[in-house]
Amino acid sequence: xxxxxxxxxxxxxxxxxxxxxxxxxxxxxxxxxxxxxxxxxxxxxxxxxxxxxxxxxxxxxxxxxxxxxxxxxxxxxxxxxxxxxxxxxxxxxxxxxxxxxxxxxxxxxxxxxxxxxxxxxxxxxxxxxxxxxxxxxxxxxx
Amino acid sequence: xxxxxxxxxxxxxxxxxxxxxxxxxxxxxxxxxxxxxxxxxxxxxxxxxxxxxxxxxxxxxxxxxxxxxxxxxxxxxxxxxxxxxxxxxxxxxxxxxxxxxxxxxxxxxxxxxxxxxxxxxxxxxxxxxxxxxxxxxxxxxxxxxxxxxxxxxxxxxxxxxxxxxxxxxxxxxxxxxxxxxxxxxxxxxxxxxxxxxxxxxxxxxxxxxxxxxxxxxxxxxxxxxxxxxxxxxxxxxxxxxxxxxxxxxxxxxxxxxxxxxxxxxxxxxxxxxxxxxxxxxxxxxxxxxxxxxxxxxxxxxxxxxxxxxxxxxxxxxxxxxxxxxxxxxxxxxxxxxxxxxxxxxxxxxxxxxxxxxxxxxxxxxxxxxxxxxxxxxxxxxxxxxxxxxxxxxxxxxxxxxxxxx
Numbered sequence: 001x002x003x004x005x006x007x008x009x010x011x012x013x014x015x016x017x018x019x020x021x022x023x024x025x026x027x028x029x030x031x032x033x034x035x036x037x038x039x040x041x042x043x044x045x046x047x048x049x050x051x052x053x054x055x056x057x058x059x060x061x062x063x064x065x066x067x068x069x070x071x072x073x074x075x076x077x078x079x080x081x082x083x084x085x086x087x088x089x090x091x092x093x094x095x096x097x098x099x100x101x102x103x104x105x106x107x108x109x110x111x112x113x114x115x116x117x118x119x120x121x122x123x124x125x126x127x128x129x130x131x132x133x134x135x136x137x138x139x140x141x142x
Numbered sequence: 143x144x145x146x147x148x149x150x151x152x153x154x155x156x157x158x159x160x161x162x163x164x165x166x167x168x169x170x171x172x173x174x175x176x177x178x179x180x181x182x183x184x185x186x187x188x189x190x191x192x193x194x195x196x197x198x199x200x201x202x203x204x205x206x207x208x209x210x211x212x213x214x215x216x217x218x219x220x221x222x223x224x225x226x227x228x229x230x231x232x233x234x235x236x237x238x239x240x241x242x243x244x245x246x247x248x249x250x251x252x253x254x255x256x257x258x259x260x261x262x263x264x265x266x267x268x269x270x271x272x273x274x275x276x277x278x279x280x281x282x283x284x285x286x287x288x289x290x291x292x293x294x295x296x297x298x299x300x301x302x303x304x305x306x307x308x309x310x311x312x313x314x315x316x317x318x319x320x321x322x323x324x325x326x327x328x329x330x331x332x333x334x335x336x337x338x339x340x341x342x343x344x345x346x347x348x349x350x351x352x353x354x355x356x357x358x359x360x361x362x363x364x365x366x367x368x369x370x371x372x373x374x375x376x377x378x379x380x381x382x383x384x385x386x387x388x389x390x391x392x393x394x395x396x397x398x399x400x401x402x403x404x405x406x407x408x409x410x411x412x413x414x415x416x417x418x419x420x421x422x423x424x425x426x427x428x429x430x431x432x433x434x435x436x437x438x439x440x441x442x443x444x445x446x447x448x449x450x451x452x453x454x455x456x457x458x459x460x461x462x463x464x465x466x467x468x469x470x471x472x473x474x475x476x477x478x479x480x481x482x483x484x485x486x487x488x489x490x491x492x493x494x495x496x497x498x499x500x501x502x503x504x505x506x507x508x509x510x511x512x513x514x515x516x517x518x519x520x521x522x523x524x525x526x527x528x529x530x531x532x533x534x535x536x537x538x539x540x541x542x543x544x545x546x547x
Contacts, residue, residue: 003459011459017527034545035530036490038453038470038479042529059529063455063470067527 003064004098010068015075018057020044025128028121032112038062039106041070043113047121051082058113065103069093069110082118146463148509152348152443152502153297153325154467158394159350159503165397166352169390177387178378188389195396202399203323203342204333205359211379212392215356216324218372219343220247220291222358222383223320225254226369227289227341228261231318235286238263241274241303243296243482247343248322252291262286268485271436272301280311290319294326294342298469298482298498299435300444302330309338318367324348328402329410329441334359340367346391350503351398355391358383405503413442413501416510420499421445423514428521430534434469434483434496443501446483448492451531452524457497460520464513469496491530491540 003011019042020027027046033039039062046055056074060067072093077085090107093099099107149157169191177192179185196207213219228236240252242265255261264282266274274292283290290312295302305321312319320341326332328349334342345356360382361367375384402409424431430450446469449457454470469480470493478484479493499513525531530540 008459011456014527019532031529035494035540036545038455038491038494040529040545042532059527059532061451061528061530062453064459066453067456 006072006097007065007068007099010071010097011064014058014067014071016055016057016071017059019059020046020055020057025124026121028117028119028124030113030116030118030120032116033062033066033109035061039066039109041066041109041113043070043073043110043117045077045082045085045114045117045121047082047118053077053080053082053085062106062109063103065097065099066106066109068097069099069106070113072096073110073114077114082121085114086118088114144508144512147465148463148505148513149465150499150501150505150509150513151465151467152500152505153300153441153498154500155347155353156350156502157504158352159398159401161401162351162394162397166390166394169393173389175389177389178376188387191389191393192387195392198396198400198403199344199357202332202403203327203344203359204335204337206362208380209359209362211358211360211382212387212395213356213358213383214354214388215347216245216322216343216345217247218383219345219356219358220245220320220322221251222369222372223341223343224248224251224289224291225372226382227318227320227367228255229370230368231288232260235284235288236261237284237286237288239266239279239282239287239290239292240264241266241268241292242485243268243272243274243298243301244291244293245297245322245324248291248293268301270486270488271439272296272299272434272482272486273436273439274303274308276304276307276311279308280315283311283315283317287315287317290317291322292319293322293324294332295323295330295441296435296482297325298480299446299486300325300441301436302326302439302441305339306337312340313338316365318365325441328399328406329443331406334361340365341369346395346398349398349402352391352394355388355395357395409503410442413505416501416505416507417443417445417499419507420501420510420514421447423511424518427514427518431521432488432492434486434488443505445499445501446496447499448483448488448496449521450492450495451528451534452521453494454496456524457495457517457520460524461513461516464516466500466513467498469498470494 058070090111093107175184175188177188200207252263340361342359347353434446454468469483483493
């Protein structure tokens, strides 16, 4: 099949490939897809206390369009507030990369990855807050 | 200097051998006659060429020349064999035995008969090497069985089935045995008479001949096999396949068979050497790669490998100056990986990661070295990008992960 120039460009020069340390408190990790479906995307967002996405990394197992979709998304979300990033629709990715109909699912996966990463960050933040509260009474007792 | 792109997809099709083309050329302009024209020299010339071709084909496959019926290719031959037998022998029964890794032309012919209510079909499984068990064939036979259809060698993984054993069982039970021998003829020794094959499909373009011409072998004695024609018309080819003969194509198929017969031992030896080199080179440079198919009972030019943690289509994209094919079905709307690879019982993830290398007559050692290098580098690059590779290296069992898809 013929790939668009933009897909090929992202495939050859993927942006922000890699991983942040998972235990960094301000990192949210989203892993979507499944190996047996031939697509797994891992998107990590480094998010400031103000909710602004400072940095992003990805790793993707999948076709060229899946790699390009995740690469593009890391560029797209940087500098955005999570409230804005969470509204990003897959159609933006489809349009930017000229994805054909059979590759729409790659863009859907990328959209899901953003949501999953933000949800993970929120959960970790909430857990962190909860565990600090738990620790407070303890320290009083001591 | 290496010429690019490198073609290593010889199970899909092959380049026409210039000797084949040279043999064909006169039959387009000087000797353009219709082989069915009985009353002038143009017709006689064409008929003579067709007869010569029948002899050349018959000599390669252990057949008599009158047992060769020309068709447009293997898809037509498979359709004619399967539908032709089921329709002709409908009073004897309606059960077919086939196998899950057959070519689509066989599987879809069977399914068409099932849909039309004309046949019931048993699709036998294969072992982890892609081989069908002859005993399973025996066990599947019922009083209603009229046809066994099993390929000689598989087009994706190169596995060669125990055809002679299946042929013996078919003879013993008096059941007609069709064999799609497209990938095998000209590559490995094939003798339909000895193997107990009653019908066989062959095509020219897999053996360095032209596209659009093939044949079906139809046993004439012990038993004499009958078929209901699927094409009505002038009654060519002993009434089994009407239509003016494609004389230049037929000449090409004959020439291709003759060359294959002469060069097979040397060519097979050379291809096995190239394949071993390719396989050894990949295994030397990469960990976690797996060969799909049989370790020894395999077509000389075939190497099918799964590169764990790398998706096949993305790998093809990275090695775009090399023509190979992938079992990843990312390009298809179904998103299902190759049904042949899945039938081996390996994980779907590895099926998505499979690449088929098809070495052929015109491949060189230099090309093999280039492909080894290029593929290894790209697999390494993609693994650096693969979350699965990262997880595996961290010691996470990918099967224990609860994937949200």
